[in-house]
Amino acid sequence: MQTQLCSLALAFCLFVSMGVSAARTPFELAGTVTTEGTQNSFLADVPGTDVQIPITVFHGTQEGPVLTLSAGTHGDEFPAITAVQRLREDIDPQALKGTLILVHGANIPALHQRGLSPLHPEDGKNLNREFPGSLEGTATERLAHFLTEEIVGRTDYLADLHSGSANQWLWPHIYAPFVGDPELDARTLAWAKTAGMRHVVLYGDRPRDPTNSISYPNTAMTRGKPGLTLEIGDRGLNDEDDVRAYLDALHRLILALDMLPGQLPPSEGHVVYERLIEVETPEMGLFERRCEIGELVEQGALLGLVRDYFGDTIAELRAPTRGVVLMLRHAPPVNQGATLVTLGVE
Numbered sequence: 001m002q003t004q005l006c007s008l009a010l011a012f013c014l015f016v017s018m019g020v021s022a023a024r025t026p027f028e029l030a031g032t033v034t035t036e037g038t039q040n041s042f043l044a045d046v047p048g049t050d051v052q053i054p055i056t057v058f059h060g061t062q063e064g065p066v067l068t069l070s071a072g073t074h075g076d077e078f079p080a081i082t083a084v085q086r087l088r089e090d091i092d093p094q095a096l097k098g099t100l101i102l103v104h105g106a107n108i109p110a111l112h113q114r115g116l117s118p119l120h121p122e123d124g125k126n127l128n129r130e131f132p133g134s135l136e137g138t139a140t141e142r143l144a145h146f147l148t149e150e151i152v153g154r155t156d157y158l159a160d161l162h163s164g165s166a167n168q169w170l171w172p173h174i175y176a177p178f179v180g181d182p183e184l185d186a187r188t189l190a191w192a193k194t195a196g197m198r199h200v201v202l203y204g205d206r207p208r209d210p211t212n213s214i215s216y217p218n219t220a221m222t223r224g225k226p227g228l229t230l231e232i233g234d235r236g237l238n239d240e241d242d243v244r245a246y247l248d249a250l251h252r253l254i255l256a257l258d259m260l261p262g263q264l265p266p267s268e269g270h271v272v273y274e275r276l277i278e279v280e281t282p283e284m285g286l287f288e289r290r291c292e293i294g295e296l297v298e299q300g301a302l303l304g305l306v307r308d309y310f311g312d313t314i315a316e317l318r319a320p321t322r323g324v325v326l327m328l329r330h331a332p333p334v335n336q337g338a339t340l341v342t343l344g345v346e
């Protein structure tokens with residue numbers, strides 16, 4: 001009797017363990033299939049163009065969310081591209097829950113312009129303003145369409161990884177958008193706060209219509225999926241400190257979704273900004289900054305001057321309200337109406 005019970009128990013255990021280890025459905029992305037416990041790096045064709053997007057997929061051995069970490073939306077922002085390359089070396093798909101998609105360069109045509117422009121060279125458009133895109137549209141619109149369908153469409157969580165452009169100083173910050181869906185908005189903000197980044201910007205000025213979603217993360221949000229923007233690094237540089245800060249933030253975002261073993265380090269001391277104020281120049285000329293990146297400025301403080309070509313001051317830029325300088329123009333030449341300083345307001 002005891003022997004019979006033992007063999008019954010053994011059979012039950014075997015049955016259960018077989019159930020747990022049942023094969024996961026292979027993950028297909030842009031025609032490339034990745035089986036459980038493996039990884040795949042490939043070039044995905046963007047329909048209607050001759051552009052190929054470099055992607056790595058890790059398909060874990062256990063069920064879990066699909067997370068996309070996407071670098072290179074703009075052509076002159078590099079630290080995230082290097083961080084994502086290093087992350088590719090770190091991830092063991094055998095230890096992964098769910099599926100991790102790494103987009104190594106979302107806008108390859110914009111990248112190959114000597115690091116001088118964030119924009120697509122063919123149509124001069126900003127990819128992060130052309131979502132959800134169109135298969136019949138311009139080069140940038142077709143790229144946006146591909147990212148909407150193949151990346152956002154296949155993912156549960158998106159992080160779009162930016163830096164300051166070549167002509168921009170930038171204080172590291174993370175955007176948590178909100179779209180008026182309390183559950184989604186709260187989940188997105190909570191996830192943003194896990195990244196270990198002190199400065200968190202709430203962002204709600206994008207349309208809530210999925211057919212006019214404008215930006216990459218808002219395309220995720222308007223489809224019910226958390227979509228963050230990270231901003232680390234600036235001036236078109238690829239500094240080691242910024243790459244390491246990026247890698248740390250990406251590890252934390254993965255750990256926060258319980259996709260890898262390990263303890264999520266605490267993130268404390270957040271400063272949450274409810275809005276951004278853009279300070280524009282009323283005149284064309286040469287900009288001279290009078291504030292520092294990351295500085296807390298009081299209402300009325302002098303932020304910078306615009307001089308004419310002879311050196312005479314033609315405009316004074318002052319802080320319309322108290323705030324922290326999150327972005328600041330680096331290169332002196334400025335056109336009328338250009339944003340020279342962006343303040344985060346608590």
Ligand SMILES: [Zn+2]
Nearest residue numbers: 074077162163
């Ligand atoms: Zn950018």
